[in-house]
Each structure stands twice: as structure tokens, then as C-alpha cells.
Amino acid sequence: MFQLHERLLADTVLIGEFPLSLVLLSKDANYPWVILVPARAGVKEIYQLDQEDRLQLLHESCLVAEAMEALFKPHKLNIATIGNVVPQLHMHHVARLETDAAWPGPVWGAVPALQYSGNVLDDLVADIRDSLPSLVMSSK
Amino acid sequence: MFQLHERLLADTVLIGEFPLSLVLLSKDANYPWVILVPARAGVKEIYQLDQEDRLQLLHESCLVAEAMEALFKPHKLNIATIGNVVPQLHMHHVARLETDAAWPGPVWGAVPALQYSGNVLDDLVADIRDSLPSLVMSSK
Numbered sequence: 264m265f266q267l268h269e270r271l272l273a274d275t276v277l278i279g280e281f282p283l284s285l286v287l288l289s290k291d292a293n294y295p296w297v298i299l300v301p302a303r304a305g306v307k308e309i310y311q312l313d314q315e316d317r318l319q320l321l322h323e324s325c326l327v328a329e330a331m332e333a334l335f336k337p338h339k340l341n342i343a344t345i346g347n348v349v350p351q352l353h354m355h356h357v358a359r360l361e362t363d364a365a366w367p368g369p370v371w372g373a374v375p376a377l378q379y380s381g382n383v384l385d386d387l388v389a390d391i392r393d394s395l396p397s398l399v400m401s402s403k
Numbered sequence: 404m405f406q407l408h409e410r411l412l413a414d415t416v417l418i419g420e421f422p423l424s425l426v427l428l429s430k431d432a433n434y435p436w437v438i439l440v441p442a443r444a445g446v447k448e449i450y451q452l453d454q455e456d457r458l459q460l461l462h463e464s465c466l467v468a469e470a471m472e473a474l475f476k477p478h479k480l481n482i483a484t485i486g487n488v489v490p491q492l493h494m495h496h497v498a499r500l501e502t503d504a505a506w507p508g509p510v511w512g513a514v515p516a517l518q519y520s521g522n523v524l525d526d527l528v529a530d531i532r533d534s535l536p537s538l539v540m541s542s543k
Binding site for chain 1: 447448449450457458461464465468469472478479480481482483484485486487488490499506507508509511512
């Protein structure tokens with residue numbers, strides 16, 4: 264049975280759910296950072312998904328990318344499945360600005376995570392939800 | 404007109420061509436590292452490809468991932484479109500081992516590139532070609 268990896272659970276808040284994936288926002292305030300986690304147990308790599316799930320993940324990823332492009336006007340999006348530490352398949356979407364803490368390097372391991380202050384995190388979740396009309400709100 | 408970015412040209416050798424993408428091998432001997440570059444001009448992000456190209460890129464990426472899995476038996480594949488330095492859309496596929504130079508961190512900027520010795524690079528290109536029967540050999 265699919266269960267979100269404890270590390271992802273600890274480091275993110277839930278934005279909502281697509282048909283395939285949980286949509287999570289990283290608590291690291293250094294960068295707008297959305298993570299898709301396909302709700303499939305025991306999958307580490309995209310190619311291990313069946314064809315229908317592969318296409319759905321691509322579709323959900325592009326929806327997130329377009330929403331982040333519109334919301335954050337990034338210089339570049341960084342989209343990646345890495346998973347060296349957390350093997351459960353999860354796809355990072357990071358909106359990168361030339362003024363951010365790690366630019367132009369990758370974000371993983373670059374600088375310590377920064378906490379969102381006040382209700383910035385809640386506002387961000389609301390903004391992303393508004394940009395993803397096909398998202399289902401989770402009751403969890 | 405599509406033209407491979409000079410940085411990618413300098414840092415890789417051509418393995419062959421899929422219907423959409425050039426298939427390149429990084430000259431960095433630290434990790435088996437294949438890069439797909441969709442032959443489309445002016446594209447920075449996956450979502451900017453039309454639907455047909457998106458699906459083709461996903462298909463080509465999964466072929467590369469499965470071939471690398473079989474060839475290198477990695478602990479994890481790292482698949483990413485980053486492009487902070489080279490904006491031309493290119494998708495990294497890196498076979499990661501727990502014994503490699505950057506594990507468990509990401510490979511980008513981790514350690515200086517290492518040169519392949521003797522004909523190891525040529526042998527590797529041949530092995531990857533053999534694992535990707537749908538690849539077209541380039542005459543370039």
C-alpha cells in the first residue's frame with residue numbers, strides 16, 4: 264500500500280492531489296519548490312510506472328511547471344527525480360531565480376533550509392491551489 | 404534552426420539519435436551519464452514542447468533509463484532538466500552508485516570532471532548503442 268515516505272512527510276505540506284500524485288510544497292523558504300509523489304507503492308523510477316501512469320505523471324508535471332512559471336516568473340525551472348536519500352519516486356519542481364541562495368548551482372544540499380515566516384507558507388499553498396484548478400483538495 | 408549548445412558539444416560525445424533527441428554521453432568518467440537533447444530550437448522547458456514531442460521525450464527517456472539500469476546496475480538513477488547554465492532543454496540521466504564521487508549528493512558541481520582513459524569511452528558508447536536498438540547511428 265502506498266504511504267508517503269516519512270522524510271517527505273516531515274519536509275513538506277500537502278497542497279492537494281492529482282489523479283496520480285500527491286502535490287507537496289517544500290517547507291524550505293529558499294525557493295518555491297513543489298514535489299509530485301505518484302501514489303504507487305514500491306516505485307523508485309519513472310520507467311517502473313506503467314504506460315498510463317507515466318503519461319499521467321508527465322501531464323501533472325507539466326501542469327505544475329506551467330503554474331510555477333506563471334506564479335514565480337523563474338529564470339529556469341529545475342525538474343528532477345533524484346532519490347538518492349529518499350528512494351520513493353518523487354519529482355522535484357523548483358522555480359529558480361538568479362537571486363536565489365544556490366544559483367546557478369543545484370538546490371540539493373546547497374544551503375540550509377529556511378523557514379517560511381508568518382502565513383507566507385499558507386498564502387503560497389493557496390496561490391498554487393488557485394493555479395491548479397484540476398487539483399483535488401485533500402481531506403487529510 | 405536547432406543547433407546543439409556549444410557547451411554540450413564540448414562536454415559530450417554523440418551516441419546516436421532518437422526520433423526526437425540527440426543521445427549524448429558525458430565525457431565525465433565519474434559517472435555513466437547520458438544526456439537527451441530534443442532537436443527543437445528555442446525550447447528551455449519540457450512543458451514548452453508540443454504534446455507529441457512531450458510523449459516522445461518521455462518514451463526516449465524511459466528507454467535510456469532502462470538501458471542504463473541493465474548496463475550499470477545503479478543504486479539510483481538521477482534524471483533531471485536543470486539548465487541554469489545551459490538553457491537549451493537537455494535531460495540528464497546519471498547512473499548513481501553508492502561508491503561514486505558525489506554520492507549521495509547530486510553530481511552537478513560536486514567534483515571536477517574526470518577524463519576517460521584509453522578506449523573506455525568508445526567501449527561505453529558501443530555498449531549503450533547495443534542497448535538501444537531503436538537508436539539511429541549518426542553520420543555526423
